[in-house]
Amino acid sequence: GENVEQHPSTLSVQEGDSAVIKCTYSDSASNYFPWYKQELGKGPQLIIDIRSNVGEKKDQRIAVTLNKTAKHFSLHITETQPEDSAVYFCAASILTGGGNKLTFGTGTQLKVEL
C-alpha cells in the first residue's frame, strides 16, 4: 500500500518568514495530493490540493509543488502570520470511483513566532 513520509515534524519560523514542509510518497500510481491544516480542537481543513497532471499550484500565500519523478511534494507558505500556527498534514491517494482513500503523513507542527 501507499506510504507517505512528512518532514519536519516541528517547524518554528519568525513572522513574515517562509515555511516549507516536504512529503514523499511510495506508490507511483498516486495522483492526488491534498494538504490539510488542523487547529487545536478542530478537524483537518483542506487548504490546497494538486493533481499529478500539474507541477505547481498557488493560492495567495500558499503554494504546492509536485515532482512525480522523485515522488515528492511540498507545501510553501510565504509571509507567515501567527494564525498560520497549526498542524499541517499532507496526504496522497489514487483517484478512482468508490471513495477517495487518502494516506496521510504524520503531520508538521508549525509555530509562527512574533
Place this chain on the structure above:
Amino acid sequence: ETGVTQTPRHLVMGMTNKKSLKCEQHLGHNAMYWYKQSAKKPLELMFVYSLEERVENNSVPSRFSPECPNSSHLFLHLHTLQPEDSALYLCASSQEEGRGQPQHFGDGTRLSIL
C-alpha cells in the same frame, strides 16, 4: 461551521459499555469516511462508504461497527473497547464523481476508554 457535524464531541466510556458516534453532513456528498487520529501517528482510515455501500474496511477490529443508513448520516457503533482505542475519531465526506473530490472533515469525537 464545517458542514460535517459530529456528536458527541467528547465521550468517556468503560470497556464494557456500548456507545455510538454520529456524523451528519450537510454538503450533499455521497461518500463518507471514518478516521482514527492518535497522538504521533498519521490519520488512519477505518471505513469508507460510497453511495451508502461500504467499500473499504481497513482491518478494523470487530468491536467497531459502522452504519450508513443514508448518504447524509454515518454512525460508528462501539462495544467492548480497549484502552488503546482512546483517540480522536474523525468523520469526513466527499462528492464522488470518479475523479475524487476533497474530503471535508468534522471536528471529531474525543473518545476516552477507562
